[in-house]
Amino acid sequence: MNAKSTEKEIEQQAIDKKLDAALPSEEGNPKSHGEILKQQIIDGQETYDKKPISILLSSLTAGLEIGFSYLLLCTLYSFLLGKVQEDTIFKVMSFVYPIGFIMVILGQSILFTEQTSLLTLPVLNKKRSVGSLLKLWSLVILGNLVGGCFMAFIMVWIGPKLGIFNVQSIEAIAVHVSHYATSVILVSAILAGWLMGLLSWLIAASRDTLSRIAIIYMITTVLAFAGLHHSIVGNVEVFAGFISSPKITGMDYVAFESVSLVGNALGGAVFVALLKYRAFVYDVK
Structure with missing residues (x-):
């Protein structure tokens, strides 16, 4: 064992000791x-420590539950269309956007963007490996996307049947979310991932359910009002457009989803997990 390795072990022991003393x-x-x-x-x-099947089912549940935000977005868009200007509709929609997030987070389902920074911290603390992180991310993303796509199929069918929204509403939302340049979606997704990582941190800082609801509502409303790209809600929005409108192609969907996932991961892992952890570490030295 060389001196550098010994120094790192001593540093890690000091960090763990400081954490234990908190x-x-x-x-x-x-x-x-x-x-x-x-x-x-x-x-x-x-x-x-959870079994892979448990993680997959929990993340699948999150993908399904987040679809209720999409249900409200489509319904509100259709309800307001023709009564107010379209750009106003997209701003008003941000006030119903948080509903699915409240269901998912308070219900303890595993949502990729809310868990990104949380799952990165054990790796930074040398308790888990990068390989285990990537494997876990893959399971969570798979469950979230499959659940979201299933909800998209349901929404595309049930909306027109109930008369609460039509294919034009689905198409308009999908185009609104995905029509930006790749670089814009990437930076927007990084900011969204940053906010979602911060959401996880603030929830850990809160002590009661009402405070957590207020935090979830505040953060996700900011995200939606600013038009930032969230990979899991965006998955439902753009996939629904893909299966119901010729304006959204398969490549549009794949490009949007891959870029937004990368951006969300970077935002949560770097701007929340890494910075929060390093701020603590530098205080230990």
């Missing part, structure tokens, strides 16, 4: 940085 704060007082980080690492490791 005791729960008193009721009514805000949680410390170390307390939140410790909780996030523990929560992340618990996800790693």
